[in-house]
Amino acid sequence: MKAFAYAKAPDLAAALAAIEDPGTSVIAGGTEMVNWLKEGIATPERLVDINGLPLDGIDARPEGLRLGALARMSDAAPVVAAEYPVLAESLLCAASPQLRNMASLGGNLLQRTRCPYFRAEVLLPCNKRAPGSGCAARHGETRTQAIFGWSDACVATHPSDFAVALAALDATVIIVGPRGERTVPVTGFYRLPGDDPTVETVLAPDELVTAIDVPAGPHTRASHYLKVRERASYEFAMVAVAAALAHDGGVVTDARLALGGVAARPWRLDRTEAALRGVSLDDTEALRAAVAASFAEARPLAGNAFKVKLAQRATLRALTTAGSRGMVAS
Amino acid sequence: MRFDEESEVTLRVNGEDHVIHLESRMTLLDALRDRLGLTGTKKGCDGGECGACTVHVGGRRVLACMTLAVSLADADIATIEGMAVDGGLGPIQRAFLDNDAFQCGYCTPGQVMSAAALIAEGHAGSAREIREWMSGNICRCAAYPQIVAAVAEAAGALGRTVNVTEPAP
Numbered sequence: 001m002k003a004f005a006y007a008k009a010p011d012l013a014a015a016l017a018a019i020e021d022p023g024t025s026v027i028a029g030g031t032e033m034v035n036w037l038k039e040g041i042a043t044p045e046r047l048v049d050i051n052g053l054p055l056d057g058i059d060a061r062p063e064g065l066r067l068g069a070l071a072r073m074s075d076a077a078p079v080v081a082a083e084y085p086v087l088a089e090s091l092l093c094a095a096s097p098q099l100r101n102m103a104s105l106g107g108n109l110l111q112r113t114r115c116p117y118f119r120a121e122v123l124l125p126c127n128k129r130a131p132g133s134g135c136a137a138r139h140g141e142t143r144t145q146a147i148f149g150w151s152d153a154c155v156a157t158h159p160s161d162f163a164v165a166l167a168a169l170d171a172t173v174i175i176v177g178p179r180g181e182r183t184v185p186v187t188g189f190y191r192l193p194g195d196d197p198t199v200e201t202v203l204a205p206d207e208l209v210t211a212i213d214v215p216a217g218p219h220t221r222a223s224h225y226l227k228v229r230e231r232a233s234y235e236f237a238m239v240a241v242a243a244a245l246a247h248d249g250g251v252v253t254d255a256r257l258a259l260g261g262v263a264a265r266p267w268r269l270d271r272t273e274a275a276l277r278g279v280s281l282d283d284t285e286a287l288r289a290a291v292a293a294s295f296a297e298a299r300p301l302a303g304n305a306f307k308v309k310l311a312q313r314a315t316l317r318a319l320t321t322a323g324s325r326g327m328v329a330s
Numbered sequence: 331m332r333f334d335e336e337s338e339v340t341l342r343v344n345g346e347d348h349v350i351h352l353e354s355r356m357t358l359l360d361a362l363r364d365r366l367g368l369t370g371t372k373k374g375c376d377g378g379e380c381g382a383c384t385v386h387v388g389g390r391r392v393l394a395c396m397t398l399a400v401s402l403a404d405a406d407i408a409t410i411e412g413m414a415v416d417g418g419l420g421p422i423q424r425a426f427l428d429n430d431a432f433q434c435g436y437c438t439p440g441q442v443m444s445a446a447a448l449i450a451e452g453h454a455g456s457a458r459e460i461r462e463w464m465s466g467n468i469c470r471c472a473a474y475p476q477i478v479a480a481v482a483e484a485a486g487a488l489g490r491t492v493n494v495t496e497p498a499p
Contacts, residue, residue, distance in 0.1 A: 001355045002355075003335055003353060003354070003355055004335070004354060004355060005333035005334055005335045005354060006333060006334060006335075006337075006354035006398070006400050006401075007331045007332055007333040007334070008331075008401070009331060010331060014331045018331065027398070027401075030396055030397060030398060030401075031378055031393075031396050034357070034378075034395075034396045034397070034398065035377060035378060035396070037355065038376070038377065046333045047354070048331075048333075049398075049401055051401065074390075095466075096381065096465055096466025096467075097391060097444070097447070097448070097451075097453075097463055097465075097466050098381060098384055098391045098392050098393045098444065098466045099378060099393065099396075099466065101390045101391060101392050102392050102393065102396065102397070232461075232465075233461070233462055233465035234465040234466055
């Protein structure tokens with residue numbers, strides 16, 4: 001690990017002033033940053049520790065949640081479990097108890113891909129690690145890679161479970177920087193790789209995520225996060241589904257669906273959501289057809305065509321489970 | 331705000347203060363093992379994946395390999411060395427021994443620290459729950475059934491109710 005200078009930010013203004021210098025990186029929970037430092041993925045001259053800032057609140061209000069960027073995953077999960085089960089499940093099926101005690105919610109959103117070529121200890125062609133070096137994954141081991149939204153420059157997926165649940169609930173990210181405060185929907189927070197996969201989010205280097213807002217609604221209770229992975233626990237998603245529904249006597253009035261493990265950002269299933277309106281949750285064939293509507297545009301790679309089928313089946317199951325919860329008419 | 335590549339930090343480990351001069355890049359794991367001689371905390375993957383370095387900071391289980399020592403000034407740190415009771419084994423260590431909950435023993439300090447936290451968190455309600463909440467601690471010898479039995483026994487000894495008859499999933 002390259003040496004760096006360290007300071008604890010006494011307040012938000014000091015932290016923002018520090019990151020105006022591009023040689024300064026931010027550390028919060030450290031579960032990603034310390035790995036990046038060890039692996040040479042990040043090589044900052046200075047590291048500003050923001051853990052002392054008062055950004056760890058978890059406020060449940062009638063109009064929705066405000067989750068501080070420095071709240072820990074393990075602290076947020078129990079608070080949101082009753083009214084927002086999809087959020088609690090996405091937090092509790094991620095990482096391990098130790099990591100959840102450390103990892104901040106803001107940092108969770110800013111995780112980088114677990115693509116084995118990006119994380120390789122020996123440098124391999126990766127346009128994220130070394131721009132212009134190519135994408136070893138494109139024609140390499142593609143089992144865990146994207147089926148939506150990838151480019152020849154990068155086929156990686158985003159690893160966050162929490163971001164997928166937030167995307168389904170139309171959450172927004174509160175960002176502060178030298179130009180003031182702005183709000184970005186989680187669905188618009190991540191960039192698809194295009195020609196430049198080094199820029200992964202719309203967060204500028206001189207900005208900080210301070211909070212996440214989740215609007216309340218009749219759909220948040222009838223929600224579920226289903227994670228399909230190769231181990232029963234402590235593993236990243238092969239495919240994950242966040243589902244939230246409002247229904248009237250079992251007939252869907254409003255559906256929100258997002259997939260994880262399939263793209264460089266949480267992937268909303270807009271066509272399925274539209275097709276589900278008016279469909280009975282008992283009508284499995286109609287549900288299946290509605291789900292399939294979003295997969296015509298799937299572009300599987302050589303080794304992950306199974307994800308197209310897996311994701312549709314997982315979506316159907318997540319819908320059914322969500323529908324069995326919180327029978328609330330909209 | 332001053333940025334320092336090196337600084338003097340007081341680490342409070344198992345109730346005892348240690349003043350050490352360290353580089354900002356030093357992890358808590360390296361500080362414990364190489365600077366304080368507390369080698370009970372093990373370095374497995376050094377990448378946040380195996381749980382061998384599990385310690386408690388402020389009463390919560392965390393990974394020492396993913397924590398910068400410089401960030402822990404004034405924090406209460408507990409390691410496996412602090413688990414002894416009156417110079418002998420604590421109840422969780424005793425339960426691991428009684429249940430053969432290890433073979434090589436390399437992951438055991440982390441398993442014991444994780445188990446202590448799990449019991450305190452109230453996550454020892456059933457064998458299934460223990461398995462899930464111990465999942466951050468990998469045992470390469472695969473002593474998992476014995477580890478679950480040891481955690482359940484220790485939880486019982488510490489006054490927690492455990493449903494051990496529940497079938498495996």
